[in-house]
Amino acid sequence: MRILAATLVALSIAAPAAEAASPLPGRIEIHAVKSRTLTGEEFLRGDAPGREVVLGGELRLPVGAPPKVPVVVLVHGSGGISAGPDAWARVLNEAGIGAFILDAFTGRGIVSTIEDQEQLNSLAMMLDAYRALDALAAHPRVRADRIAVMGFSKGAVASVYSAAERFHAAYGGPNRFAAHIGLYTPCNVTYREDDKVGPAPIRLFHGTSDDYVSVLPCRDYVARLKQAGADVMLTEYPDTQHSFDTPTSPPLVSIPKAQSTRDCRLKEGPGGTILDAATGRPYSLRTDPCVAVGAHVGHNPASTEAARAAVVGFLREVLLK
Template identity: 45%
Template sequence: MFGFQWTIPYVVRRSWAWTAVAVLTILSLALASSANAQGITKDVPARVEMYPIPSFTLSDRQFLAGDDGGKPVTVVGELRVAQGSGRLPVVVLMHGSGGVGANIAAWSRTFNAMGISTFVIDGFTGRGITATSTNQALLGRLNLIMDIYHSLDVLAKHPRVDPERIALMGFSRGGQAALYASLARFHKRWNTSGLQFAAYIPFYPDCSTTYRDDTEIVARPIRIFHGGPDDYNPVRTCKAYVERLKAAGRDVELTEYPDSPHGFDLGLLGANMLALAPKAQTVRNCRIVEADGGMLMNAETQQPFTYQDACVELDPHVGGNPATAEAARQAVTDFLRALFKLS
């Protein structure tokens, strides 16, 4: 759901102009000083490689039903090969509803400086989409999981990638994809790469949907990072899901930060603010449940869920918090150092 977009060149939707321009101005001024202060530009990638990722566009119902009749599409991935020799660990990064954002660039610099390569997926441009923030019906949410699995097809063949050390990290809509990409059922049907992610790291995901067998996940750790006052994707639904996962004996942890709005890791770029996301859609008060045949139902109305339902609301908030962004950065880097056995 993350609504601000940063690309080179960047595109600003008209309905977002006043907030996006303000945020981009703050970020451009803060970028150099913040990055240097954190030491995240000490090392630069040895090279940047662009890869086409053959994928499909399906409805959520098709994905859940295992229907492979979707429309073929090619999305793109940017591999930033970290300095080092031999096969290196990789973090796959999945964007939110605003497309590939400035926070992803900050995380890429952090990981590259650690000797970890990054693979940034753009699931929108190849589908002719700029953003889905104000119209989430433009693309079924589970398509990003499809793109994530197909990214493993690309990485499995790369001579500089360690196939045993690939982690998945996503933000908002991409965080939701990063969370539910762990479902064993989805892997069995859609992941043809022969690889598994070493860990799943969702940031402020939407957890309002209950999928069938969603406590049956692959045997890999999940580390969720969320903000307490997030009114875009409330943390309460993720807490409920984490409780069910823990009851099933899964390796999952949720770290909740106070005073941290949706998109709080923009604080890595110095952004310390809270802004309205005008006309952005949020399902914060919806309960969505998978029914027979992959149909997603509104649990309140017992009718198929649509973005016209009364539970869908507008105008949530997004922002950055430098203090909690730095805390999250430290937690993630510590986790990956241990996971990837980095010195």
């Protein structure tokens, strides 16, 4: 087995550069990621040890890769790992960039949070992303200074807000993400000091027809970030639904039991509590009248193609320079 593993490593390193433009990986590795499970309040307070958990992640290195390659951590949404992150991993590998598909659910015994988001707070997935960053930074085939993070919906909270200096100081450790990318990001919670971010660029992509996660709060958040001097950009796609980049999805799918906070505007209160910004009262996913049930998703090939081109172009500038 050791001889076989060594041979595979040698083949993946020695592959000719002409073969680099392939959507198929040159090498696949499965890694354990040690993390913790925290509630939202515990995460924001920063004073709880949490429950230890071991998660999994799949590292895909591109064909013909040099000895060290940049990598993007992919953080899935409420439905778990689907064809979306898999397709993005192929796109990244074809561009000569590694992909690490992080599974935040299976190690916790979760299949989906679509109908019950309280199973795992989105902020807890940020801790998972930081721990994946540390694991990758120690990998002999990965460039520690060229690791980006890209999240989808629930996972985009981890990818976008991990740029905040406050959260990095509390949970990030010695390494930093080189870029932050969020697709259909829930931006409707204003956290304390969330406009104070590190130097890494932030890019958001969102459909204007999204009735699962509204684009409106992201416009406001991006405006606040720009005012604070951050390198941030929001790209909007018209007539585009939530999860528009999932190639196995029909153009429009109804999810009647999906919990949606598209009408909620929330803010962090004392002691890590989340308040309804309209009423100032403590927010509850189960009882707050702003929470809706029912939403749509749907694949949009044109928006997907545009987003892929934009993300790859952006990452080439940041990770391959």
